[in-house]
Amino acid sequence: MTENELIYALALQNTPKIGDTIAKKLIAHCGSPEAVLNEKRENLLKIDGIGSVILSGLKRDDQLKRAEKEFEFIKKNAIKVSYFEDANYPDKLKHCIDGPIVLFETGSINLKQSHVVSIVGARKITTQGIAFCEALVETLAPYNPVIVSGFAYGTDITAHKAALKHKLQTVACLAHGFNRIYPEVHKKYVSKVDENGGFFSEFWSSAGFDRKHFLRRNRIIAGVSEATIVIESAEKGGSLVTADIAHSYNRDVFAVPGRTTDTQSMGCNNLIKFQKAHMLTSPLDVPYILGWEIESTSKPVVQKQLFVELTDTEKVIYNYLKGNDKQILDTIAIHCSMPIFKVASILLSMELKGVVRPLPGKLFEVI
Template identity: 35%
Template sequence: MKENSLKYWLSWNKISDIGPKRFYKLLEYFGSIDAAWQAKSGEISKVLNLSSNIATRIFEEKNNIIPEQELDLIHKNKVNVLTIEDILYPENLKTIHYPPPVLYFHGTIVESDKNSISIVGTRKATYYGKMVAEKLSKDLALAGLTIISGMARGIDTAAHKGALSVNGRTIAVLGCGVDHIYPPENRRLAQEIQESGAIISEFPLSTLPERQNFPRRNRIISGLSLGTVVVEAAEKSGALITADFALEQGREVFAIPGNINSPLSNGAHNLIKQGAKLVDNCQDILEEIHIALPQKTAENEMVKENTSLTEEEKTIYQIITKEPIQIDEIIGVSKLSAGKVSEVLLNLELKDLIREIEGKRFLKL
């Protein structure tokens, strides 16, 4: 889009009471956002059917915006912008009800991102939840899908990391401006995501991560995706809001079963009861969205299983499963000395076959 027009898109999008619905009304009536900006206040109020209070707020805000400065701000912060009229605007998002007219992002958005799955869940994730989210994300990324999430603590962070671990594409959708990284401890992760995908937001620069922004963020997460996977979620979790949006948008909803005694399983289990597809591996998702699993994933698993191992390594590797096991139990079952078991466990970790977790416990990757 030409910058002379873009500055007006940025300006209208900055006005808090002009959501997508009013934005598109202006575009339809005036024929262009440029013309809408130049129109008289009375005409705009009539087109949008504004109450006097809302009209006052809108025009006070509009009078304080200088379009040229909005364009300068984008350049100064090196932010990329797409409008609904741009050819690279995400195909999946364009089909939802009132898609965001403007997207701000760091990184790249490519056509293949239409083949994407969102993975969401609680910020207070268990080790099991984070492990499942990371593994599922990794396998889906290997299958050529882009992983969408919200870069929040817990499940979101694990989902992004899973895709990045295999050089896959991942997109983080923010509930604030792209000039704010939230949570702040994910600053390094944000940089990695930008290099292998994008950080994206419908919110103007300088927008803070306030509570009311996150449902809107969740609508974009589901809208970008062919389907949404809920890994761990309590009964009133934001992840369930994302699942509800996915259903409204005609997208698939998947759920990972969890511990029946954990409150963090209630959300996913309720979704399954309501008809969401139960998922325990990436193939369940690929079959539902009709994307074939490339041979490279199967080959990767074969290579992993046949990595050159010593007899002692094979013995211990066979003892370890996907469920955490204590080192004392490994020593007892293997009949090897404690020193030898520690040595072998370290070798298996270096070969990326197992992982140590808290309490001197190990599990197979």
């Protein structure tokens, strides 16, 4: 977009009482942010669902002055900006009705042609949680995914550091503008993240520090990813909000289970119990359930073993697939009368035995 178009988009983005969903509705009706700000108030009131309270913060001249000031900050700091209708706006986030109309970015982020997963969890992560997170990223490394998180204490920074260690692209979504870094102790990782991914934010440099911003930030973490993975969580926490948002976007959610007496596992256990997440007991569950394939000519071919012994439940799935060609995970679970998480685990065992193979789109077939 042109500089003038961006300034109008910024002005609309920063209008009190007009969130991203309403802003998109106004843009769809008027044609552009500039047209919205120049439209007569009485005409805007004719739009279904738009009332005087929503339009009370729409003050064109004041907003344009603030937008111009923020635009100067953007230019001075070489911040990249993407409008929600632009080609460089994250593809998956475009499908989220409440995604920000303007997204700010630093670094060298490239989400095209890549698997993108978010990893979230407790800020006070346990040693077991750290070990699982590191093993997860190491296992996913051959699939070359982009690892997204929130740059916070605990799980977030563990995921970012693990991605950097395995030379994976990592993206940190911030709950504030690019005029600061929180927590400050993580400043030492900024340049490395920028070199191997970068940062996303929807917040202006003038935005005050507000804990509510962390909840808004979570929808970006969930929205840019094809799946959200919760490592650890207490009964309540920001990572559960991210998981709920991902679930509402119809994205896959994974949760690492724990003992019922562990407070840091209560959130994950509840996600699994209420069928909002796949139970993640092995890092291999993620590429298996998502149907990922390693993009390499040197990928080993799974050979079917002779005289393979199958368990009774494996025989049920094997016989179903043998008589029904390729089938998706959900269909297999329904016809075999088993929970999806159990079928996923059994299929993984059968794949290692060389009797089935995963295909794109969560399909599976007998070898």
